[in-house]
Amino acid sequence: MNPDKNLFSEDFLKSLGFPTLEVHNTFSHYDFTKPGRRVLLLGPMGSGKTEYSARVWRDAAIALSKGEKVRKLTSTGDVDRRKVFFIRSYIDGERFEDYPEDALAFRSGYIRCGDNIARIRNSFDFEKVVQDNPTVGTYIIDEASFFDERLAYVVRNLSVERGIMFIFPTLVLNFRRDIFNSTARLMLDMATDVIPLTAYCEHNDCLNDAFYTYRYYTVDGCECPALYFDPLIVVGGDREKTGSEAPNYGSRCDKHHFLPGKEYTYFILKPLAENATKGEVAPLRKELEKLNENIGASLLCENMKRSYAGNEHEEIYLNALRPSLIAEKALMYLFNEQNLVSEDLMVRLTEELGLNRAYMTKTLADNKRHVDFEQKLLF
Secondary structure: OOOHHHHHHHHHHOOHHHHHHHOOOOOOOOOOOOOOOOOEEEEEOOOOOOHHHHHHHHHHHHHHHOHHHHHOOOEEOOEEEEEEEEEEEHHHHHHHHOOOOOEEEEOOOOEEEOEEEOOOHHHHHHHHHHHOOOOEEEEEEOHHHHHHHHOHHHHHHHHHHHHOOOEEEEEEEOOOEEEEEEEHHHHHHHEEEEEEEEEEEEOOOOOOOOOOOEEEEEEEEEEEEOOOOOOOOOOOOOOOOOOOOOEEEEEEEOOOOOOOHHHHHHHHHHHHHHHOOOOOHHHHHHHHHHHOOOOOHHHHHHHHHHHOOOOOHHHHHHHHHOOOOOOHHHHHHHHOOOOOOOHHHHHHHHHHHHOHHHHHHHHHHHHHOOOHHHHHHOO
16 A cells, blocks of 8 residues: 555545545556566455456556657556456366457456456466567466466566566465465565455355355255365366356365365375375275265264264255265365375275265376376276
């Protein structure tokens, strides 16, 4: 916050005859004069991160219409920060399938970016975009946490050496309310500016500020919160979905962000896997079998009934047991995120318990772990 700007706003309003009142920060046009800024736009889904980016794009178009004196203020060498380029990830492609290929899309619409938009897979692709656009001075990198950690260092070096400005509309917290990944942690470390955005809590009975992204499944018309060990990345579009494979997302406040199964994950599931690494596979196999075939007899069900008994939201917490594929998710979590189950053991348990290999193959690939079940089973 710039206190001088706030004082100017107060004086200006008094000069117009306004009575004494609470004056908030001026909502200013974007400043393209400062070289090397690395700006994080933080907020849950629906908080307006991409819409903010569209506003930057529109401000840049106005700034570009100005004369030579302005160009000198916004330039470092050949780089002009009024020239904006929008970057998004290939992994997030389904979100934009109903929009033109060059659209910077947000919930209330989109703007067309022409040639100044690209999808990339990694930081090396990004370096190629920068090389091909030597005069672009501002890059908006959507959902930067989806990319490799190297991106943070590429960004830092370009901002310091060439004065390029970066804006990152991104989720730093995942649906578990943890730091999304190591890329997100590095982005926090190297940011020069942070702009927090909030949304309304999307719970029907609430208008509080929402800071968190909530993941849930819709099964038989019921809201079923994702369990703590749900896959970290699930690729999908923005449409509302039903069933156990594709989740929905919303913005929620602390009170209405339901995250069942965390105690079970650390108190029961991980210890079972740790014992499996010592050769005691049977207890883990038994729990996975119950999660797959008779979840009411599982340790997960027992733990959740005890943990949420008497809670005002007990029913919705227990709805988390309604979706299928819970055994698959538990096994992938132990393999992919915790490295407690080997690939060979995961494939063997998947085959023995008749788990959904197609779902697991796709989900693991989305989380950058490629497992060929068919090939593994041949040996």
